[in-house]
Amino acid sequence: MSFGFETLARTPGGARAGRLRTPHGDVPTPIFMPVGTRATVKALSVSDLRRAGAGIVLANTYHLYLRPGVDVVREAGGLAAFSGWGGPTLTDSGGFQIVSLARLCELDETGVTFRSHLDGSRHRFTPESVVRFQRELGADVMMPLDVPPVPGAPADETARANRLTLAWLRRSIEERDRTEGTSSTGRRQALFGIAQGGFDPAARREAATALVELDLDGYAAGGLSLGEDKGKTREALQVTLDHLPADRPRYLMGMGTPEDLVDGIARGVDLFDCVLPTRNARNAQAFTSGGPVNLRLERHARDFGPLDSECRCETCTEYTRSYLRHLVKTGEMLGGRLLSLHNVHYYLNLVRTVREAILEGEFESARARILGRYGEEND
Amino acid sequence: MSFGFETLARTPGGARAGRLRTPHGDVPTPIFMPVGTRATVKALSVSDLRRAGAGIVLANTYHLYLRPGVDVVREAGGLAAFSGWGGPTLTDSGGFQIVSLARLCELDETGVTFRSHLDGSRHRFTPESVVRFQRELGADVMMPLDVPPVPGAPADETARANRLTLAWLRRSIEERDRTEGTSSTGRRQALFGIAQGGFDPAARREAATALVELDLDGYAAGGLSLGEDKGKTREALQVTLDHLPADRPRYLMGMGTPEDLVDGIARGVDLFDCVLPTRNARNAQAFTSGGPVNLRLERHARDFGPLDSECRCETCTEYTRSYLRHLVKTGEMLGGRLLSLHNVHYYLNLVRTVREAILEGEFESARARILGRYGEEND
Numbered sequence: 001m002s003f004g005f006e007t008l009a010r011t012p013g014g015a016r017a018g019r020l021r022t023p024h025g026d027v028p029t030p031i032f033m034p035v036g037t038r039a040t041v042k043a044l045s046v047s048d049l050r051r052a053g054a055g056i057v058l059a060n061t062y063h064l065y066l067r068p069g070v071d072v073v074r075e076a077g078g079l080a081a082f083s084g085w086g087g088p089t090l091t092d093s094g095g096f097q098i099v100s101l102a103r104l105c106e107l108d109e110t111g112v113t114f115r116s117h118l119d120g121s122r123h124r125f126t127p128e129s130v131v132r133f134q135r136e137l138g139a140d141v142m143m144p145l146d147v148p149p150v151p152g153a154p155a156d157e158t159a160r161a162n163r164l165t166l167a168w169l170r171r172s173i174e175e176r177d178r179t180e181g182t183s184s185t186g187r188r189q190a191l192f193g194i195a196q197g198g199f200d201p202a203a204r205r206e207a208a209t210a211l212v213e214l215d216l217d218g219y220a221a222g223g224l225s226l227g228e229d230k231g232k233t234r235e236a237l238q239v240t241l242d243h244l245p246a247d248r249p250r251y252l253m254g255m256g257t258p259e260d261l262v263d264g265i266a267r268g269v270d271l272f273d274c275v276l277p278t279r280n281a282r283n284a285q286a287f288t289s290g291g292p293v294n295l296r297l298e299r300h301a302r303d304f305g306p307l308d309s310e311c312r313c314e315t316c317t318e319y320t321r322s323y324l325r326h327l328v329k330t331g332e333m334l335g336g337r338l339l340s341l342h343n344v345h346y347y348l349n350l351v352r353t354v355r356e357a358i359l360e361g362e363f364e365s366a367r368a369r370i371l372g373r374y375g376e377e378n379d
Numbered sequence: 380m381s382f383g384f385e386t387l388a389r390t391p392g393g394a395r396a397g398r399l400r401t402p403h404g405d406v407p408t409p410i411f412m413p414v415g416t417r418a419t420v421k422a423l424s425v426s427d428l429r430r431a432g433a434g435i436v437l438a439n440t441y442h443l444y445l446r447p448g449v450d451v452v453r454e455a456g457g458l459a460a461f462s463g464w465g466g467p468t469l470t471d472s473g474g475f476q477i478v479s480l481a482r483l484c485e486l487d488e489t490g491v492t493f494r495s496h497l498d499g500s501r502h503r504f505t506p507e508s509v510v511r512f513q514r515e516l517g518a519d520v521m522m523p524l525d526v527p528p529v530p531g532a533p534a535d536e537t538a539r540a541n542r543l544t545l546a547w548l549r550r551s552i553e554e555r556d557r558t559e560g561t562s563s564t565g566r567r568q569a570l571f572g573i574a575q576g577g578f579d580p581a582a583r584r585e586a587a588t589a590l591v592e593l594d595l596d597g598y599a600a601g602g603l604s605l606g607e608d609k610g611k612t613r614e615a616l617q618v619t620l621d622h623l624p625a626d627r628p629r630y631l632m633g634m635g636t637p638e639d640l641v642d643g644i645a646r647g648v649d650l651f652d653c654v655l656p657t658r659n660a661r662n663a664q665a666f667t668s669g670g671p672v673n674l675r676l677e678r679h680a681r682d683f684g685p686l687d688s689e690c691r692c693e694t695c696t697e698y699t700r701s702y703l704r705h706l707v708k709t710g711e712m713l714g715g716r717l718l719s720l721h722n723v724h725y726y727l728n729l730v731r732t733v734r735e736a737i738l739e740g741e742f743e744s745a746r747a748r749i750l751g752r753y754g755e756e757n758d
Contacts, residue, residue, distance in 0.1 A: 039705065040706060040711050043716070045713065045716070046697060067708060068701070068704075068705040072705070075681060076699065076702070082705075084699075084702060301447065302454055304455055304456075314424065318424070318425060318463045319463045322451060323418075323461055323462060323463060325447075326417070326461075330417050332417060333421055333422040333716065334421070334422060334423065334424065336712065
């Protein structure tokens with residue numbers, strides 16, 4: 001089997017430990033996917049990712065379509081070969097850019113026309129072309145072009161976004177079926193569905209229910225990283241999860257503080273991605289067992305201890321907080337690099353620890369231990 | 380012996396292979412010293428440097444004095460400990476900044492007063508204080524505060540620069556002797572002399588001759604990276620080298636294309652430093668066995684071969700030119716990092732290859748082979 005998902009253990013509350021099979025290798029779940037938008041996880045090499053224990057890396061169709069172009073990636077042998085990573089990958093569709101680059105987009109019933117954020121040139125994305133682009137990119141998991149409702153939009157707009165998302169997904173499936181889900185390098189590609197619905201429980205329920213009828217390889221909860229408060233976000237996530245089948249992988253798109261990961265895993269999420277560990281690293285924030293640390297602060301200037309004494313990454317074993325602060329304060333590239341390395345290591349170690357706890361039937365105590373310590377430091 | 384130098388082999392023309400002993404370890408010579416101005420070789424980790432075979436790393440007193448402050452470095456246990464590098468280090472004095480930051484400096488007979496390039500605050504550097512700062516930094520080799528003549532300056536200015544450089548060196552030696560050349564961490568530190576003299580052969584001869592009488596641990600040829608043409612520069616270098624004793628290490632400050640390194644080694648230089656491999660890497664230029672390569676060029680867009688097929692560094696074994704070009708064109712941090720890694724690896728491999736050739740009595744054929752290939756590619 002070239003693509004599949006199995007659950008190995010499950011807690012009474014619904015957290016699960018499993019395994020995702022892909023043509024580029026198996027991925028233990030729950031897992032955090034480092035974000036490599038332009039086929040590079042910012043500042044990190046592929047050997048950094050391997051050493052950190054990354055299992056699957058995300059990239060973005062919209063950005064790779066613009067540069068270097070999907071044809072270059074295809075000629076390289078697909079995203080895994082092009083980037084040197086070699087392992088499992090997932091490509092986001094560009095749907096998120098409909099929101100994040102909204103002023104450059106015109107949405108209509110059949111697709112989206114946008115001007116490039118680089119040179120203003122006009123491009124057309126349809127559900128079909130986005131599947132074709134991802135066929136060229138050759139990621140193991142494709143995401144369909146969707147329409148995330150703008151947060152706070154009136155109910156009729158949310159309903160239209162839901163309707164378009166579902167209609168476009170049907171078209172994406174048809175396009176996928178044209179090559180029987182096979183990439184340009186001849187490998188099987190999974191297609192996930194994205195359940196939107198904004199922050200309205202009824203709309204989310206409707207979206208998830210309709211989606212499941214289409215029998216996809218996996219299901220994602222989308223639109224939840226758009227800045228609503230934690231309570232509303234988690235409620236919306238739970239409604240979606242309640243309507244997804246247990247035998248398919250579940251992916252929470254784009255959100256994750258360390259607390260979000262633990263909470264999401266408790267609710268039965270298998271896959272996460274988020275720019276926080278790398279983006280915040282470039283802004284001097286480290287995630288540690290004791291909580292978030294701001295390396296700009298004077299209190300670290302003469303701290304010759306490690307960033308996180310429980311961490312075994314290169315940053316924590318080779319360097320001190322004092323030195324990391326010096327790098328950050330002087331704007332040296334190595335600062336962003338070493339903090340990115342640590343943060344990704346921290347995130348992957350977190351999901352690995354929780355996974356082992358689930359397998360050993362110790363999830364609740366692991367969760368209490370992790371969250372109990374997190375917040376001891378809070379810069 | 381905590382500091383020393385021995386020559387292991389010598390060619391008829393004067394190239395030599397040797398060994399520099401320091402309290403932080405032995406350094407094979409000839410060697411290239413990667414430049415870590417602010418206690419970091421830009422974009423590279425200490426494990427990168429170790430894997431590239433770095434033997435000794437350079438840092439800058441002026442920059443470290445400003446940030447993080449010499450006291451922080453001392454409390455960390457000195458530069459080698461602070462930076463995580465652990466191995467031999469050399470600190471430049473800040474003399475070069477008298478030229479490069481001239482508009483912020485006022486030079487007088489006893490020292491230099493400058494305004495910080497960061498916040499405009501006023502600071503005073505004297506030959507004595509600069510030795511004291513370097514004692515706190517604890518590098519294995521200290522460089523004295525000198526006065527490089529401004530290129531193209533009239534003869535009387537060059538003469539004054541020579542006179543001050545020599546007078547300040549005497550004061551540096553006195554300050555060194557106050558602690559018998561011992562750093563704040565209790566290790567012996569070498570002090571080199573710097574032979575200036577601009578591009579006037581007579582002035583360079585005078586500077587070198589006077590310097591040698593002071594019996595220093597090593598001698599540097601300074602002021603030669605300031606942009607004169609190759610012919611004049613090499614002539615000025617040769618005059619200096621002609622007057623330096625054979626039993627001490629010789630350091631050519633701040634210049635080095637790959638051709639400069641091979642030429643300098645042929646003339647008997649033991650130590651080099653230069654920002655080219657790291658600075659140019661951040662500007663998309665790679666140094667390869669075939670010559671300089673500009674990764675911005677379209678011709679690399681679909682080149683799925685390695686950057687340098689003769690190189691065994693991580694960049695050349697894990698990534699393609701196509702991917703490196705993509706990183707460079709999209710401004711991704713990983714691009715500057717991977718090119719810096721390769722360039723430093725290339726430089727260190729170059730001096731290592733030449734050293735082995737000297738030891739095996741094959742220097743001339745190695746030189747011809749290296750220079751013969753270099754230039755096959757020339758972006």
